Amino acid sequence: MPPDRARNADVLDLTITQKHHSLTNHLIHTKKRKEKENRPTVTHTTEVIEISSDEDEEPVPPPPRTPKKGAPPTPNERARLLLTALEKKFRALEQEKKQLEAQVNCLRQENAEFRAKGTVHLNNDDVDEHILCEVCSLTMWTPYVLTCGHAFCGSCLESWFDRALRDWASRYPQFPPHVLQAAHIARYGIPPPQYLCPKCRTAVSSKPTQDFTLKGLVGTIAKAKGEAKPGAKETSFRKYFDS
Ligand SMILES: [Zn+2]
Ligand SMILES: [Zn+2]
Structure with a gap:
């Protein structure tokens, strides 16, 4: 090979090699960028833990969950419904008890008046x-x-x-x-x-x-x-x- 052609071939080879290296760097950089984009974002938050005394305030019960239409009630919902029914029954019985006590007192008073009328006081x-x-x-x-x-x-x-x-x-x-x-x-x-x-x-x-x-x-x-x-x-x- 003549010297000029050999030098041109070296220059061409160097150019191709540089382009290849540049392309490889570009691909590596693109891959790293995509990995960075796909990586899940970690957000650092500061958790605040409140410490309070049980004696000062009662624990707040969680709000009742609204059951979905057509869905069977959960055990907690059934228990809550049963408790509500029992409380209603208890209040009704309390009311009935008060009415009966009032009737008994009324009858006792009538009986005392009746007995007082029928009592004969005699000298011994x-x-x-x-x-x-x-x-x-x-x-x-x-x-x-x-x-x-x-x-x-x-x-x-x-x-x-x-x-x-x-x-x-x-x-x-x-x-x-x-x-x-x-x-x-x-x-x-x-x-x-x-x-x-x-x-x-x-x-x-x-x-x-x-x-x-x-x-x-x-x-x-x-x-x-x-x-x-x-x-x-x-x-x-x-x-x-x-x-
Ligand atoms: Zn006699
Ligand atoms: Zn006698």
Whole structure:
């Protein structure tokens, strides 16, 4: 190759090499720029943490989420709906309770007024005069009335008649005691014993009878006075009277 042509070839080769190098640099620069553009932007922010005391302020509940139309309620939404329904029911029951209490108070007042109207106030001494037995001075829980109209305890009358019978029988010592009873005395032709009212001394001609009306009144008054009814005792006047 002649020297001129060889020098021209070197210059051409150098030019091509420089252009290639320039193109390569351009491509590298373009690639780096694109990578930089695609890289996610990192924003540095300053977080502020507020520290507050729970005693000073209550935590604010998150606002209720509006359910989407047609979507089934979440467990939290169901719980909130149930709580709302229960609170409504509770308020209704409270209202009903107040109304019932007002009715009860009204009825109590009416009952007190009714009882006050039906209550009879009696003098204790006046009452005792009629419900106490004049033999034993105790309450006549089981009153028996005589033909004269006076009433006494059945047991008191029994004791009263028995004493009279024993006094009468003492006049007839020849007869055994079981004979000297109302059912047998008439057979022996002797005058029968005389039984008298403990109060007015009127002869008692027939067996005393239990006065159920007086018994009821005595029981009611005695219970109102706080007395307890004693055990009932069987009373029979068959020993002293035929009828
Ligand atoms: Zn008595
Ligand atoms: Zn009498």
